[in-house]
Amino acid sequence: MTATPLMPAAFLGHGSPMNALERNRYAEAWRAFGASVPRPRAILAVSAHWHVDGLAVTAMPRPRTIHDFYGFPQALFDVQYPAPGLPALAEEVADLVAPDFVVGADNDAWGLDHGTWGVLVHAFPAADIPVVQLSLDARKPLDWHLRLGAKLAALRERGVLVLGSGNVVHNLRAIDWKQPDAGFDWARRFDDDARMRLTSRPHEVAALAGHRDYRMAVPTDEHFLPLLYLAGMAAAANDTAEVLVDGYAMGSLSMTAYTLGARAIFEPAGAGAAPLATTLPPEASNA
Numbered sequence: 001m002t003a004t005p006l007m008p009a010a011f012l013g014h015g016s017p018m019n020a021l022e023r024n025r026y027a028e029a030w031r032a033f034g035a036s037v038p039r040p041r042a043i044l045a046v047s048a049h050w051h052v053d054g055l056a057v058t059a060m061p062r063p064r065t066i067h068d069f070y071g072f073p074q075a076l077f078d079v080q081y082p083a084p085g086l087p088a089l090a091e092e093v094a095d096l097v098a099p100d101f102v103v104g105a106d107n108d109a110w111g112l113d114h115g116t117w118g119v120l121v122h123a124f125p126a127a128d129i130p131v132v133q134l135s136l137d138a139r140k141p142l143d144w145h146l147r148l149g150a151k152l153a154a155l156r157e158r159g160v161l162v163l164g165s166g167n168v169v170h171n172l173r174a175i176d177w178k179q180p181d182a183g184f185d186w187a188r189r190f191d192d193d194a195r196m197r198l199t200s201r202p203h204e205v206a207a208l209a210g211h212r213d214y215r216m217a218v219p220t221d222e223h224f225l226p227l228l229y230l231a232g233m234a235a236a237a238n239d240t241a242e243v244l245v246d247g248y249a250m251g252s253l254s255m256t257a258y259t260l261g262a263r264a265i266f267e268p269a270g271a272g273a274a275p276l277a278t279t280l281p282p283e284a285s286n287a
Helices: 025-036 087-097 114-123 142-158 185-198 202-210 225-236
Strands: 009-013 042-052 055-058 102-105 131-137 160-166 242-245 257-260
Touching: 009 025, 009 225, 025 114, 025 242, 025 257, 042 087, 042 114, 042 225, 055 087, 087 102, 087 131, 087 142, 114 131, 114 160, 131 142, 142 160, 142 202, 142 225, 160 225, 185 202, 185 225, 202 225, 225 257
Parallel strands: 009 160, 042 131, 042 160, 055 102
Antiparallel strands: 009 257, 055 131, 242 257
8 A cells, every 4th residue: 555645734924815816926935835745635724714713614515715805806806716625524624623622614604715715726726626624713822723733733644735824924003005025123023933933843833922022913813823733733743844935015914934844845036036016905804
């Protein structure tokens, strides 16, 4: 019997929903990651945009594409990501995270939000790999999410690619339109400390809650939490994450992305690279 290769995992800093339409260096890095990994049996996505009081998993055979934002161009609302679901994977996830309560979500309750499809349209543009989404339990502390990521590490042995999607630094109230590709000092300090821990001591990532810049970098935790799932899987494997691509948008968004078990798949562009090419309309929201 041929052993199933250990599937890589990733955390992608997704930034503005407009990145789904752009071909900037972040989108190119996501494409490089998707093209480099073995074809997954399925994808388990942990998105910042399904942040609820409970732990749930999508269990429908055909998840809908959710456009959970407003104020953006019609072209973004026209995007569909018709990947199939995989109810059997939902059951596997429920078994792995027991005794934590997991419920299946029907077609009316959820689907694939833009934190998921906004990166998958680049990483796996054919939309032919089954995708299941796991919610973020808003009631739980950071170390609980880290431990849950460790529990999910077993999926890597079953051909499942676990993908977190959020932003290490995500403060929309601090956005500065004059800094399209720069980061504030506090954002860089927090992002740098997160990088040090992910790439050397991933089991310590939850301790970032004590960082002096945590409240500015993480005013609400939903975009930070998906990072803990990658950190938990890395700790479970006695491994460390690697930076896929990094950068900032509008001062207060970190676009840093990490991979686990996928070495040297993307060479980030140098200092002369084009900045993030997206425009986020002032009236737009990706809540």
